[in-house]
Amino acid sequence: MVRLSKWLLKEAGTVVDKTLSDILVCPLSKQALRVCEEPPSLISDSIGVSFPIKDGIPCLVPTDGKILDTDDTMKHDNAADDSANNK
Amino acid sequence: MHSLQFSVPLLPTSRFKRHSVRCASDRQQLFNRIAPVYDNLNDLLSLGQHRIWKRMAVSWSGAKTGDSLLDLCCGSGDLTFLMSEKAGADGKVIGLDFSKEQLSIASSRRYLLSKACYNNIEWVEGDALDLPFSNGYFDAITMGYGLRNVIDKRRAMQEMFRVLKPGSRVSILDFNKSMQPFTALFQEWMIDNVVVPTATVYGLAKEYQYLKTSIDEFLTGKELEKLALDAGFSYARHYEISGGLMGDLVAAR
Numbered sequence: 482m483v484r485l486s487k488w489l490l491k492e493a494g495t496v497v498d499k500t501l502s503d504i505l506v507c508p509l510s511k512q513a514l515r516v517c518e519e520p521p522s523l524i525s526d527s528i529g530v531s532f533p534i535k536d537g538i539p540c541l542v543p544t545d546g547k548i549l550d551t552d553d554t555m556k557h558d559n560a561a562d563d564s565a566n567n568k
Numbered sequence: 569m570h571s572l573q574f575s576v577p578l579l580p581t582s583r584f585k586r587h588s589v590r591c592a593s594d595r596q597q598l599f600n601r602i603a604p605v606y607d608n609l610n611d612l613l614s615l616g617q618h619r620i621w622k623r624m625a626v627s628w629s630g631a632k633t634g635d636s637l638l639d640l641c642c643g644s645g646d647l648t649f650l651m652s653e654k655a656g657a658d659g660k661v662i663g664l665d666f667s668k669e670q671l672s673i674a675s676s677r678r679y680l681l682s683k684a685c686y687n688n689i690e691w692v693e694g695d696a697l698d699l700p701f702s703n704g705y706f707d708a709i710t711m712g713y714g715l716r717n718v719i720d721k722r723r724a725m726q727e728m729f730r731v732l733k734p735g736s737r738v739s740i741l742d743f744n745k746s747m748q749p750f751t752a753l754f755q756e757w758m759i760d761n762v763v764v765p766t767a768t769v770y771g772l773a774k775e776y777q778y779l780k781t782s783i784d785e786f787l788t789g790k791e792l793e794k795l796a797l798d799a800g801f802s803y804a805r806h807y808e809i810s811g812g813l814m815g816d817l818v819a820a821r
Contacts, residue, residue: 500660501690504636504705508698535668538675540693541700542666 501539507532508541524549592695592719596666598775599643599717603669605770607644613763618646621741621814625710626650628807628818629739634658635707638731640696640724641665641714645674645689647741649681651710652689662701664694697723701731709738715817716742716786725799725819732821738801743779744808744815745786751812756780758813792817 502516507525514523514532521534523541530546532539602609610618626647631637631654639648642663651661665671671691678686694700696711696718709728718724728738746752759780767776787795789806796804796819803820 508700
C-alpha cells in the first residue's frame with residue numbers, strides 16, 4: 482500500500498527519486514538535504530532553508546530557497562522526539 | 569522543424585537598440601522566453617550541424633557505460649540525451665539548468681522520445697555557480713553553450729572542478745571567440761545577416777542580438793585553457809571545430 486501510494490505520488494510529479502535525493506546537497510552549505518513530502522520540498526537543516534519540488538523537479542537555485550520559521554524546525558524536532566519516545 | 573515560408577531579408581547591418589543582458593535574472597528570463605523555439609532555431613541556424621558538434625563534445629568528455637554524468641546548462645536536453653545513451657541503464661545523468669521553461673521542455677521531450685535508457689535522466693533546476701552536488705561525484709561533465717552565459721566563469725569552472733572525480737573530464741562546447749580576423753568577421757556577418765533576421769521572424773530579435781555581445785565578452789581558446797588551469801584542472805585544451813566558428817574546451821581534473 483505504501484509502495485503504491487509512493488508510485489502514485491511520483492506519477493503526480495511530487496516525489497523525488499530516492500537516488501536523486503541521495504545525490505543532491507544544499508547548494509549553499511553542500512550538506513545533506515532532508516526530503517519533506519508535504520509540501521514537496523528538500524530541507525537544508527544546516528542553514529534552515531527549504532527548496533521546493535515542482536512537477537518532480539527539485540528547484541535548487543539558491544534564490545528558490547525559503548527560510549524556515551523556527552516553528553517549522555521545532556515541529557520537525559518534536560516529531561523526531563515523539564517517534565524516538567514511542568519506540 | 570517548422571517549414572517556413574519566408575525569404576531572409578538582406579538587411580543592411582541592423583541597428584537594433586542593444587539590449588543589455590547583464591544580470592543572472594535577465595539571462596534566466598531570456599532563456600525562458602526563447603525556450604519554445606530554441607530547438608527549431610538551433611536546427612535552422614546551424615543547418616543541423618549542432619547535432620554533430622554535440623556528439624563531439626560528448627565523445628571528448630570520456631563518458632561511458634555505468635557512469636554518473638552531469639550536463640550543465642542542459643537547456644532542452646540535447647546533450648543530456650546523448651549522455652544518457654552513453655551511460656546506459658546502469659548509469660545516471662543529471663540535467664541541470666536555471667531556466668524552468670527549458671527544463672519543462674526537456675522533461676516533455678524525454679517522454680515524447682521515450683527511449684528506455686532515458687529513464688536514467690533526472691532534471692534539476694539549479695545554478696552553475698552553486699552546484700547542489702557533493703565533492704568528487706561525477707565521472708564526466710558536459711556544458712553546451714552555457715559557459716558564455718554564466719555571470720562568473722571562474723566560479724563556474726571551480727564548481728565543475730569540485731564536483732568532478734579525480735582523473736575525470738569536463739567538455740565545454742560553445743562559440744569560438746576567434747583570433748583570426750576573417751573568422752571573427754564571418755561570425756559577426758552571420759549573426760547580423762542570418763541569425764538575427766531569422767530570430768526576428770520568431771519575434772526574438774532582441775534575444776538573439778544578445779548572442780553577439782556574449783561572444784564579444786567571451787574568452788578566446790587560450791584564455792579558456794588558462795581559466796581551467798587556474799581553477800585547478802591539471803590539463804586543458806581548446807579544440808576549434810567547424811572552421812573555427814565553434815570550440816570545445818576539454819579539461820581534466
